Amino acid sequence: MRPIYLLCAALLFSAAPTFAQTTPLQVQPAAAPAVDPLTTQITYIQNEWARIKYQIPSDDAKLAALHALESHTAQVAASYPQAETKIWQAIVLSTDAGIVKGMSALPKVTKAKELLEAALAQNQRALDGSAHTSLGSLYYQVPGWPIGFGDDEKAESHLKAALQMNPAGIDPNFFYGDFLLQDDRLDEAEAYLQRALQAPDRAGRAVADAGRRQEIKAALAKIAETRKSSGHKFN
Structure with missing residues (x-):
């Protein structure tokens, strides 16, 4: 999904016929970056999805x-x-x-x-x-x-397979943490949700990352409330 950039420069060299004197080197402007149409479409879709969802x-x-x-x-x-x-x-x-x-x-x-x-x-x-x-x-x-x-x-x-491929990613850690939360495995859930909260920002995904972090915080708050209501800190 990342655009591939192509840099192309050409140098023009000319010599004066009588005095064997060169003119200054002239560098043509770099060619415009090549744009992958699939990447463009995926970027639009993911940004529009984030706008709609969050x-x-x-x-x-x-x-x-x-x-x-x-x-x-x-x-x-x-x-x-x-x-x-x-x-x-x-x-x-x-x-x-x-x-x-x-x-x-x-x-x-x-x-x-x-x-x-x-x-x-x-x-x-x-x-x-x-x-x-x-x-x-x-x-x-x-x-x-x-x-x-x-x-x-x-x-x-499937969630474990996703984590093997993207162990630091915000989404696989969030969804595995949420799965564990639904399964009442609170300590494990908290660990993965904390990893999700600390996941690095994704380039061009600021809206999605901010929205996901709100969901992570809500899940962590649910864990805290569950522990409080059940009268113990650990499951």
Whole structure:
């Protein structure tokens, strides 16, 4: 997802015919950086997703914006069927489903699951293993059989795979910490959430990082409240 920069300079040299005297070297302006169209599209999608998720307050407005982004992402994926576009299609669909909730959300999370599985088959390391992160988060947040495909064992397996590929990343640490929190493994959850909170900033992802850190702090506060209400510090 990173643009590749191409630097090209040419030197012009000319000699005076009578006096064998050279003119000053003239350097042409550097060529404009080459822009990868897929990178441009992914950057737009991830920034628009962050704006919608973290900066639009009402659910109705979020859903309207997400529907437009779903349409755009599907068009991009039709032109660029790489793992990266499949991952972002799945993330946008999952975010939509997270707002809608209930049975009506199942078709979208099922489609997201299929996209993430296809992305893993293409390139499991795309976007630092984000397909594992997103698929793991679906497995622990979607209800299990007979309603949905939720499966805690698969969730933990995918989240651990994501951490192997991106051990310091904010997202894999957050989602694994949140999974552990849902499983009442408070000490482990706190450790991974603290790692997520201390994760380095991602270039060009300021809005997403700020929003994610608020979610991390909320999860840590929930751990503290759970310990307080249960009358003990450690689980």
